[in-house]
Amino acid sequence: MEPEIFINxxxxxxAVGTNSEKLLTDFKSIKKQNGLYYCMxxxxxxxxxxxxxxxxxxxxxxxNGYGAxxxxxxxxxxxxxxxxxSLLNHSEKRVDxxxxxxxxxxxxxxxxxxxxxxxxxxxxxxxxxLEPAYIAYEPPELIGGDISVSxxxxxxxxxxxxxxxxxxxxxxxxxxKTKEDVDTSMALGAAGVLIASGIIKNAKPINRLVSLMGNx
Amino acid sequence: MEPEIFINxxxxxxAVGTNSEKLLTDFKSIKKQNGLYYCMxxxxxxxxxxxxxxxxxxxxxxxNGYGAxxxxxxxxxxxxxxxxxSLLNHSEKRVDxxxxxxxxxxxxxxxxxxxxxxxxxxxxxxxxxLEPAYIAYEPPELIGGDISVSxxxxxxxxxxxxxxxxxxxxxxxxxxKTKEDVDTSMALGAAGVLIASGIIKNAKPINRLVSLMGNx
Numbered sequence: 001m002e003p004e005i006f007i008n009x010x011x012x013x014x015a016v017g018t019n020s021e022k023l024l025t026d027f028k029s030i031k032k033q034n035g036l037y038y039c040m041x042x043x044x045x046x047x048x049x050x051x052x053x054x055x056x057x058x059x060x061x062x063x064n065g066y067g068a069x070x071x072x073x074x075x076x077x078x079x080x081x082x083x084x085x086s087l088l089n090h091s092e093k094r095v096d097x098x099x100x101x102x103x104x105x106x107x108x109x110x111x112x113x114x115x116x117x118x119x120x121x122x123x124x125x126x127x128x129x130l131e132p133a134y135i136a137y138e139p140p141e142l143i144g145g146d147i148s149v150s151x152x153x154x155x156x157x158x159x160x161x162x163x164x165x166x167x168x169x170x171x172x173x174x175x176x177k178t179k180e181d182v183d184t185s186m187a188l189g190a191a192g193v194l195i196a197s198g199i200i201k202n203a204k205p206i207n208r209l210v211s212l213m214g215n216x
Numbered sequence: 217m218e219p220e221i222f223i224n225x226x227x228x229x230x231a232v233g234t235n236s237e238k239l240l241t242d243f244k245s246i247k248k249q250n251g252l253y254y255c256m257x258x259x260x261x262x263x264x265x266x267x268x269x270x271x272x273x274x275x276x277x278x279x280n281g282y283g284a285x286x287x288x289x290x291x292x293x294x295x296x297x298x299x300x301x302s303l304l305n306h307s308e309k310r311v312d313x314x315x316x317x318x319x320x321x322x323x324x325x326x327x328x329x330x331x332x333x334x335x336x337x338x339x340x341x342x343x344x345x346l347e348p349a350y351i352a353y354e355p356p357e358l359i360g361g362d363i364s365v366s367x368x369x370x371x372x373x374x375x376x377x378x379x380x381x382x383x384x385x386x387x388x389x390x391x392x393k394t395k396e397d398v399d400t401s402m403a404l405g406a407a408g409v410l411i412a413s414g415i416i417k418n419a420k421p422i423n424r425l426v427s428l429m430g431n432x
Contacts, residue, residue, distance in 0.1 A: 013282035017296030043293050046262040060287025066229035068413070071276025071309035077259050080233030093287035197284070 003182050004192030005212060006037045006115060006136070006171060007199050008059065008087065009044075015200050020044045024051050026206040030213075035192070039087050039115075042073050048082040057115070058086030060093045063102040075103070075112045085113030085133065087194075091140045097126075104130040115171065115194065124160050128167045135164050136194040138173035148175035150184035161189025182212055219398050220408030221428060222253045222331060222352070222387060223415050224275065224303065225260075231416050236260045240267050242422040246429075251408070255303050255331075258289050264298040273331070274302030276309045279318040291319070291328045301329030301349065303410075307356045313342075320346040331387065331410065340376050344383045351380050352410040354389035364391035366400035377405025398428055 009015035015023055020040055024047060027038065039057045040047070048056040062072040078086060088103055089095050095103075100116065104127075107114040113133035118124045119140050128135050137160045139149055149172055150157060157172055164170040172185040173194035182193050195212070202208040225231035231239055236256055240263060243254065255273045256263070264272040278288040294302060304319055305311050311319075316332065320343075323330040329349035334340045335356050344351050353376045355365055365388055366373060373388055380386040388401040389410035398409050411428070418424040 008286060011280065011282055011285040011288050011290060011293070016282060016290075016293050041289070041293060042258045042287070043261055043289060043297060045259050058287075064227065066227055066232060069227040069308055070224060070303065070306040071258070071274075072227050073257070073259060074227060074232075077227070077232050077257060081259060087286065090286040092285055 001186070001191070002035055003186050003190075003213075004035045004037070004169075004171070005182075005209070006039060006057070006087075006134075006192065006194045007209065008039045008090070008194060008196035009041065009200060010059070010092070010196050011041055012197075012200050014205075016041050016044065021047060021050075023200075023205060024054060024056075027209065028054060029206065030210065032213075036209075036213075037085070045078060045081050045083050052082070055085075056083055057113075058083055059090065061086045061088060061103060061114075063099045063106070065106075075106060075110055079110065079112060084111075085115065087115045087117060087136070088132075090117045091119060091138060100127060101130060104132045107132065117173070117194075121156060121159055121163065124163045128164050131167050134169045134171050134191070135160070136171040136173050138194065140174070146175065146177070148177060148181040149173070150176070150181045150188070154184060154188060157185055157188040157190060165189070179212055179214055182214075217402070217407070218251055219402050219406075219429075220251045220253070220385075220387070221398075221425070222255060222273070222303075222350075222408065222410045223425070224255045224306070224410060224412035225257065225416060226275075226308075226412050227257055228413075228416050230421075232257050232260065237263060237266075239416075239421060240270060240272075243425065244270060245422065246426065248429075252425075252429075253301070261294060261297050261299050268298070271301075272299055273329075274299055275306065277302045277304060277319060277330075279315045279322070281322075291322060291326055295326065295328060300327075301331065303331045303333060303352070304348075306333045307335060307354060316343060317346060320348045323348070333389070333410075337372060337375055337379065340379045344380050347383050350385045350387050350407070351376070352387040352389050354410065356390070362391065362393070364393060364397040365389070366392070366397045366404070370400060370404060373401055373404040373406060381405070395428055395430055398430075
């Protein structure tokens with residue numbers, strides 16, 4: 001099975017607004033887009049229309065639908081743009097468990113994919129029961145660093161994979177940078193990785209992404 | 217002085233996504249766009265590029281700039297889209313006072329206009345000292361209703377205007393629906409109004425907006 005690679009653009013200066021379009025144009029040169037997902041700032045999600053061959057995902061969604069809500073991002077509004085999934089509960093955008101339950105339930109009704117981020121095995125256990133499309137496990141102390149979870153704590157990837165089995169797919173995040181990180185994660189039972197600075201802050205994001213993909 | 221009219225599209229089904237573009241196309245037929253501002257969902261702000269003659273504003277901004285932030289909307293990202301202002305602290309999207317201080321300070325450095333929503337005169341007093349571009353005063357119990365603050369509690373508009381004098385411009389919101397509401401607000405010292413359902417949920421939003429504008 002080939003790894004699914006979710007790239008979190010975060011709010012990095014080279015990955016927001018005008019620059020995000022340049023980055024997507026680079027990534028578009030990769031012919032095999034299957035399994036690649038670009039998680040972009042809310043204000044950039046309209047680019048899905050200009051890049052119909054790419055899978056553009058959100059970084060956060062709120063629980064509300066249409067109505068009297070100011071400053072919100074609904075699943076409905078993303079689907080309207082052609083965006084079919086989003087991160088939720090990233091360590092930089094944590095939400096209450098009641099909201100997580102509500103959003104995951106709604107996402108399944110609407111055919112929208114939620115990548116639910118968790119910080120530890122207890123959360124993986126608790127939230128995998130909701131059966132979101134994905135659980136992304138990121139130990140917060142490793143996010144943005146140079147040490148990957150697959151090298152620092154490989155045993156917990158196996159444990160997380162066991163928890164997710166039969167319920168949802170597991171993504172591994174935090175510090176992922178190399179093909180070895182991806183391979184180790186896959187060998188331990190993950191379906192793929194969630195990666196941000198490892199690609200986006202690299203001098204050549206496109207080269208880094210291609211090297212992570214391997215011979216696919 | 218002609219009233220400034222800020223229209224909050226909220227997340228109403230006829231004012232988000234594909235439908236928001238239709239609504240803007242209607243509003244575009246108004247020749248005199250001076251003093252009209254359309255506050256739209258974050259995912260729709262890219263439309264500023266397609267409607268360069270209209271003033272498209274945001275509904276919320278976060279305090280961060282570029283960097284490792286997931287699911288955020290920065291002033292920088294809005295400016296990149298050509299959007300030059302935003303609501304902040306709407307009663308449907310309240311934020312901490314430390315964030316308000318930080319965002320207003322930054323907005324002035326970057327030449328970005330903040331319409332800071334407040335719920336009572338104490339907040340008007342506290343936040344007008346920060347000198348945001350606008351203070352929008354909306355008694356929460358009147359938001360979305362049929363009774364306007366200008367008819368229910370005209371005396372507090374005068375008090376709010378007195379507080380804002382020399383510091384910032386006052387907008388009056390909550391229940392605003394008619395030309396009389398606008399005129400009363402202006403007579404009491406406001407610079408304009410913030411209106412949502414009164415226009416957006418009307419059967420003919422464009423007609424309602426034109427009637428509020430009067431002979432300008």
